[in-house]
Amino acid sequence: NAGVTQTPKFRILKIGQSMTLQCAQDMNHNYMYWYRQDPGMGLKLIYYSVGAGITDKGEVPNGYNVSRSTTEDFPLRLELAAPSQTSVYFCASSYSLAGGQEQFFGPGTRLTVL
Amino acid sequence: QKEVEQNSGPLSVPEGAIASLNCTYSDRGSQSFFWYRQYSGKSPELIMFIYSNGDKEDGRFTAQLNKASQYVSLLIRDSQPSDSATYLCAVNTYTGTASKLTFGTGTRLQVTL
Numbered sequence: 586n587a588g589v590t591q592t593p594k595f596r597i598l599k600i601g602q603s604m605t606l607q608c609a610q611d612m613n614h615n616y617m618y619w620y621r622q623d624p625g626m627g628l629k630l631i632y633y634s635v636g637a638g639i640t641d642k643g644e645v646p647n648g649y650n651v652s653r654s655t656t657e658d659f660p661l662r663l664e665l666a667a668p669s670q671t672s673v674y675f676c677a678s679s680y681s682l683a684g685g686q687e688q689f690f691g692p693g694t695r696l697t698v699l
Numbered sequence: 700q701k702e703v704e705q706n707s708g709p710l711s712v713p714e715g716a717i718a719s720l721n722c723t724y725s726d727r728g729s730q731s732f733f734w735y736r737q738y739s740g741k742s743p744e745l746i747m748f749i750y751s752n753g754d755k756e757d758g759r760f761t762a763q764l765n766k767a768s769q770y771v772s773l774l775i776r777d778s779q780p781s782d783s784a785t786y787l788c789a790v791n792t793y794t795g796t797a798s799k800l801t802f803g804t805g806t807r808l809q810v811t812l
Contacts, residue, residue, distance in 0.1 A: 616798070625707070627787060627802035643799070663735070675742055679798070687733070688743040688800060691740050 589607050589691035591676050592686065598666040598698045605695050606661040608676030616679045617659040618642075619651065621672040628675065634659055667699045705791050705803035706723055706750040713811050720806050722788030723768070732771045733789040737805065743787055747773065779791045 592607045610617065615636050620628035628644030634653040648661040648670060659678075663670060673695050675689040702725045712718045719732075731750045735743035749755045749762040749771065762776040771790075776783055783803040790800055 591812050593784050618800075618804075625804065627804040628800075629702070629802075630799060633797060633799070641797065681798075686798070689747065690744070 589676055589678055589689050591674075591691035593694060593696045594692065597697050597699060599699060600666060600668065602666050603662070603664050604666070606663070606674055606676075608659045608661065608691060609633075610659075610676075610678040610689070610691075611657065612678060612680070612689065613656060614678035614680050614689075615652065615656070616681065616686075616688075618677040618679075619633075619649070619659070620663045620675045620677065621645065621670075622675060622693075623672050631661065631674075639666050646687075663696075668698050670696065671698045672696060701803050703788055705786075705806045707787050707804055707811045708807040710806055711809045711811055712778050714778060714780060716777045716778050718782065718808055718810070720775070720786050720788075720808065722771045722773075722790075722803055723769055724771070724788075724790045726790065726792055726799075726801075727766075727769065728788045729769075729792050731761070731791040733774045733791065733800065734760075734762060734771075735787040735802075736787060737785045737787055739784075746786070769787040776810075778808075780810050780812060783808055783810045785801040 616635045616663045619631040632651040676691040679686040679688045733748045734746045737743045747762045751776040768778045787805045789800045
């Protein structure tokens with residue numbers, strides 16, 4: 586099992602550019618999440634998905650979009666990148682919500698917007 | 700706004716001592732509580748979770764939960780230099796449609812030789 590994988594590991598964007606952060610999991614988890622982590626801060630939930638075709642906003646969704654066409658993949662789209670989106674982005678997945686299941690995290694994508 | 704609060708530290712303890720990490724949360728409806736460890740530049744990894752009031756032990760780690768006081772803690776016995784990391788407290792709330800984790804900002808632990 587590869588677990589949760591993310592690509593790319595690092596990326597530098599110019600203001601106004603767009604990009605897609607890729608996330609995939611091979612654990613057949615229903616739930617997937619996107620977080621951002623700013624220096625010295627905790628993780629903030631951007632979007633989450635409870636299954637293929639179902640997504641919902643988290644705490645900080647502005648400037649981002651997601652889709653979930655398969656159980657395995659949950660890409661995060663940044664449109665019109667801004668310096669405020671400079672952060673480390675983590676994708677996570679969990680099996681179910683019953684009892685609050687452990688979330689497994691990917692290695693992260695470090696994004697800089699200049 | 701549902702919040703999870705932690706002292707950012709750094710908390711410095713000598714090797715072999717007990718490290719005590721604390722976390723308070725604001726949502727009384729929270730049902731489960733997680734401690735994640737995050738090494739610098741790495742992703743969070745689960746250390747322990749606890750659902751019920753009281754203590755839960757796993758090796759050198761003990762999680763303590765007091766729902767009445769809305770307080771959860773993590774004790775690390777016989778602290779080792781390899782325990783030096785940031786410890787994130789996360790609180791899970793089931794909203795009826797989804798299960799969400801709210802993270803604290805983390806406590807940085809330094810274990811000194």
